[in-house]
Amino acid sequence: MKEFLFFFFLLTTRSVATAQNQLNISLKKELDSLHSLDKKYRKAIGANMRGKGDSLSLVYSVKKEDINNYLWKLQGEIDSLNAARIEQIINHYGYPGISLVGTPTNEVAFYIIQHSKVIDKYLPVIRAAAEKNELRFQLYAMMVDRSLMFQDKEQVYGTQGSGMSVKNTTTGKWENLSFIWPIKDPSSVNERRKLAGFELTVEENAKSLGIAYKIFTLDEILKLRNEIMNAKD
Numbered sequence: 001m002k003e004f005l006f007f008f009f010l011l012t013t014r015s016v017a018t019a020q021n022q023l024n025i026s027l028k029k030e031l032d033s034l035h036s037l038d039k040k041y042r043k044a045i046g047a048n049m050r051g052k053g054d055s056l057s058l059v060y061s062v063k064k065e066d067i068n069n070y071l072w073k074l075q076g077e078i079d080s081l082n083a084a085r086i087e088q089i090i091n092h093y094g095y096p097g098i099s100l101v102g103t104p105t106n107e108v109a110f111y112i113i114q115h116s117k118v119i120d121k122y123l124p125v126i127r128a129a130a131e132k133n134e135l136r137f138q139l140y141a142m143m144v145d146r147s148l149m150f151q152d153k154e155q156v157y158g159t160q161g162s163g164m165s166v167k168n169t170t171t172g173k174w175e176n177l178s179f180i181w182p183i184k185d186p187s188s189v190n191e192r193r194k195l196a197g198f199e200l201t202v203e204e205n206a207k208s209l210g211i212a213y214k215i216f217t218l219d220e221i222l223k224l225r226n227e228i229m230n231a232k233d
Helices: 002-022 025-038 042-049 053-060 064-093 105-114 119-131 137-150 186-196 202-208 218-232
Strands: 161-167 174-180
Touching (some): 025 064, 042 053, 053 064, 064 105, 105 137, 137 186, 161 218, 174 202
Antiparallel strands (some): 161 174
């Protein structure tokens, strides 16, 4: 029995070692570096949204009211460079999935594309990667939702939140309104989420994003956005 267990251990160890040897380690390291850049200023942007603008203003020597635009400008420059490099990688290797770079590095290209302006161009590539189990299907679902949101269409899985600055009619001050972007057939969204592999319901997902879930129709959101734009003119 001990000999069998030892033999099994050797087989398992060799299998793991073989799988690791087949990975493109240099590409994996590069993608991990790109992922760090992808998050470089997003953490600070999140902190600013949680009311920590005063400390960030001191750190970056920027006025509190300008800190959000300043951080997004810096992150936007990184995002453009990251997207350009990911395009080169995909053109050369195809999608860098599990079999090429292992997990969780196989998700890096997804996140960089998700944060880029080339989502629609690479959505078929993401779908193919998900169908081949090189990438979690949930990530493809998230990109589908973001693509639809950017086109002012209803999302399918309820993964995307959004926000607007709304004028408080009582105080006259502009306040942030966060919401889950309108969903197609919201009454059955949790069934679609379950089939896609999501563990959280749309309500739970909204809470994790710091959003109180409320159903809005697309017409309501587009009308509100137009009213806000007209009020600012």
